[in-house]
Amino acid sequence: xxxxxxxxxxxxxxxxxxxxxxxxxxxxxxxxxxxxxxxxxxxxxxxxxxxxxxxxxxxxxxxxxxxxxxxxxxxxxxxxxxxxxxxxxxxxxxxxxxxxxxxxxxxxxxxxxxxxxxxxxxxxxxxxxxxxxxxxxxxxxxxxxxxxxxxxxxxxxxxxxxxxxxxxxxxxxxxxxxxxxxxxxxxxxxxxxxxxxxxxxxxxxxxxxxxxxxxxxxxxxxxxxxxxxxxxxxxxxxxxxxxxxxxxxxxxxxxxxxxxxxxxxxxxxxxxxxxxxxxxxxxxxxxxxxxxxxxxxxxxxxxxxxxxxxxxxxxxxxxxxxxxxxxxxxxxxx
Numbered sequence: 001x002x003x004x005x006x007x008x009x010x011x012x013x014x015x016x017x018x019x020x021x022x023x024x025x026x027x028x029x030x031x032x033x034x035x036x037x038x039x040x041x042x043x044x045x046x047x048x049x050x051x052x053x054x055x056x057x058x059x060x061x062x063x064x065x066x067x068x069x070x071x072x073x074x075x076x077x078x079x080x081x082x083x084x085x086x087x088x089x090x091x092x093x094x095x096x097x098x099x100x101x102x103x104x105x106x107x108x109x110x111x112x113x114x115x116x117x118x119x120x121x122x123x124x125x126x127x128x129x130x131x132x133x134x135x136x137x138x139x140x141x142x143x144x145x146x147x148x149x150x151x152x153x154x155x156x157x158x159x160x161x162x163x164x165x166x167x168x169x170x171x172x173x174x175x176x177x178x179x180x181x182x183x184x185x186x187x188x189x190x191x192x193x194x195x196x197x198x199x200x201x202x203x204x205x206x207x208x209x210x211x212x213x214x215x216x217x218x219x220x221x222x223x224x225x226x227x228x229x230x231x232x233x234x235x236x237x238x239x240x241x242x243x244x245x246x247x248x249x250x251x252x253x254x255x256x257x258x259x260x261x262x263x264x265x266x267x268x269x270x271x272x273x274x275x276x277x278x279x280x281x282x283x284x285x286x287x288x289x290x291x292x293x294x295x296x297x298x299x300x301x302x303x304x305x306x307x308x309x310x311x312x313x314x315x316x317x318x319x320x321x322x323x324x325x326x327x328x329x330x331x332x333x334x
Contacts, residue, residue, distance in 0.1 A: 004028060007170065008076035010069065010091070012039055014052040014281065015107055016082035018143035021053075024062050025173035031064040033072040035091075040065045053147040073097045078105075078167070080137065081119065084282040085110030088119065092127075099127040105135040105156070105167055109191040110284040111291035118188045132160040135167060136184050138191045140246035141176075142256040149175040155243035157181040157188070181243060185233040190225060190244045193309075195285030196292060197221040198251040199263035200308050203315065203322050206267020213330070218252055220308060220333045227304040232295065259285040266315060267322055289313045307332045 009020050012034035023030045034040050042050040047057045066072050074097050085108050106119040115122050120134045135158035158164035164180040172178045226239040251257050262283035265275040293313040311329045314320040
């Protein structure tokens with residue numbers, strides 16, 4: 001036990017809970033930071049997270065729980081961040097422990113709003129972590145299906161192949177298959193963009209569009225994703241791999257998708273604020289839409305053709321009528 005690597009998970013939500021469950025299949029001890037003292041005390045007594053994936057029972061002897069982020073990070077060399085992108089900046093403001101000697105993998109699917117950077121870039125620039133020690137954990141994988149132990153797939157990306165394989169080893173179990181990739185930037189942007197497209201799918205559903213339209217929307221979305229990612233980071237990649245297309249499809253179609261749910265409410269006439277208040281979880285695509293739209297306006301690079309991102313942005317941030325916007329969008333799809 002003393003020789004096994006020390007892992008810590010930062011976050012108390014559904015995805016963090018699912019990742020802790022995976023790690024507990026392979027490790028005798030997992031450090032876990034949760035902000036909520038109530039959640040920690042409940043977990044210790046009742047063996048489950050009271051707020052997320054409450055069906056997952058933990059052996060609490062495996063868990064080292066704390067609401068002190070510095071204590072948790074100090075105890076581990078291998079960190080997995082799984083908090084909403086909207087909160088990562090403020091969460092890490094409390095840090096006094098340096099990160100530059102840690103291996104840090106992000107399971108966050110979004111942009112850091114305060115810096116406009118994907119999480120890997122933010123960690124490198126702000127905390128001086130070498131890119132070889134920064135990685136990304138992406139799907140297609142819903143936390144709810146991990147809880148049910150349904151066969152699921154992950155992609156672990158890192159510029160350092162050995163580090164990717166190392167993290168993959170400790171996330172793999174009977175119901176989780178893990179592949180590795182060197183495309184850190186591409187997979188991280190894909191994880192961000194698919195949430196925007198899931199909102200678009202939800203809006204379409206809320207407006208009454210059927211399966212035929214949805215299939216065309218998703219077909220256009222994967223091509224749009226390819227154009228966008230190629231603009232920000234050009235390298236050889238197969239956009240049809242599960243980390244890109246697979247993650248897009250599960251997020252766009254699944255009943256577990258919070259972004260699709262958010263979009264569905266917008267399509268049915270909810271305001272952005274009322275839809276956000278209705279949901280218990282953060283729809284990452286809301287923040288991603290603004291970031292992606294802004295990135296694509298960069299005059300230093302040729303603008304990618306992104307009619308779906310533009311449509312979602314205009315609805316969420318310019319208060320445009322969803323029906324009118326999608327009527328125009330439908331004319332641009334093929």
